[in-house]
Amino acid sequence: MNRITGKLDGSMNRINGKLDVSMNRINGKLDGSMNRINGKLEHVMMKVNGSTTKT
Known part of the structure; x- marks a missing residue:
C-alpha cells in the first residue's frame, strides 16, 4: 500500500508501533503471517529489497 507512494510499508507501521504484517494482511499476502x-521483521527487509514474497 505505502509501497505505491514510494514508501516502505515497514517504516510506516514501525512509526505506528506495529508490524508490517498488518499491511501484508490487507494486501492478502502471507509473508507477514510467517514472519x-x-x-521477526524479515519481511520489512524484503520490502527494502523490492520483493514482497517470503524467502
Missing part, C-alpha cells in the same frame, strides 16, 4: 509466527 509474525517467527516474531
Whole structure:
C-alpha cells in the first residue's frame, strides 16, 4: 500500500508501533503471517529489497 507512494510499508507501521504484517494482511499476502509466527521483521527487509514474497 505505502509501497505505491514510494514508501516502505515497514517504516510506516514501525512509526505506528506495529508490524508490517498488518499491511501484508490487507494486501492478502502471507509473508507477514510467517514472519509474525517467527516474531521477526524479515519481511520489512524484503520490502527494502523490492520483493514482497517470503524467502
